[in-house]
Amino acid sequence: MSKTRVRVIDLETTGSRPPAHDVCEIGWQDVVLGEDGLWSVNDDRGAVLVNPGRPIPAVTMAVHHIVDDDVVGAPFWKEIAPCVLRPEGGAIALATHRASFEQRFCTPHLSGGATWICTWKCALRLWPDSPSFSNQVLRYWRMPQGLDRATGLPVHRAMPDAYVTAHHLRDMLNEAGLERLIEWSGLPGLLPRVPAGPDRGKYWSELHDDVLRRFLSDRDEDLRFSAEHALRSRLDDEPPGQEAPRQGRLF
Incomplete structure (x- = not known):
């Protein structure tokens, strides 16, 4: 595996405000830098269900369709988060769409003080004519090369959403470069x-x-x-x- 990689993550949660809410699934997809100097989406992807330690509200079940029975016996967030956010071999950054949301749950303590890339902020800069800047609108407006439709479904599950975001990130990295994406993400x-x-x-x-x-x-x-x-x-x-x-x- 390439040592130069960005790990794209996506969270499904019980709500938007920790500590009142917590994570019930995390998904990931790596984007790696090849010897040719180009970034690509590799086969390192996955998802883990997480026990949020509380009932999942019906309003969030209706979004991601994860129910209480699905997370019985699953690891708690503080147990599993470092394993995903700090993968073996390391990652030069974590990336997600609307990073401000994931960062509420992926604290510096859990992520190891990771550098973040927000693909939403970068999309505003690189593709300003998109009709909208949601992950899925960008998906169908751009039709990224190599994105397998089935792998990117269902929407609002952690691994498929991370997989889609990774294709946006790959194209952003190849167009603007890592340092610029990090700079934009900090503004x-x-x-x-x-x-x-x-x-x-x-x-x-x-x-x-x-x-x-x-x-x-x-x-x-x-x-x-x-x-x-x-x-x-x-x-x-x-x-x-x-x-x-x-x-x-x-x-």
Whole structure:
């Protein structure tokens, strides 16, 4: 096995907020760097059911279809997490779609202080014209080469979702490189379009400066970051001598 790999993971849980909620399945799929300098999806994939230590709510059963009987006798999260998050031979990073969710459960203590890649944030940068940035919309909008449809099903189970994410990650790594993906993942999401409200669906370039400035005080970090980025881009594009009078109006 290549020593240079990124492990893609996906979690199915009882809810979104630990410690009130916990993990009931983890899946993984490795992406490895070949001698030719290209990244590829290999055959190292799998999933483990996890005992969340509490009943699984019906609303989450309805998403992933894991029921209480499935996890009887399964290992607890703290027992199994290090085995998957810190694989034998190591991984240079962990990756997942919407990493902020998985990181709630995959604490630095469990992951060994791993570096993370968020494929959602990277997709915003690399494929801004996608109609949406969910894992599955990207799957069918992009149709990644080599993605076996059956292996990527059912949706909302940990291994199939990790498998799909890995194909996005492979293409991202080959297009932008590891360091850039890590850099983007450490920043707020750079939304290419307004996600909600009266200007929903518009690119930031279509909005007047005054409209952009309204987003600078929004509670959503991604919205603030995206609007500020758009304003700064406009300042950078202005002829010399015109930037200074407007700088103070950004904040």
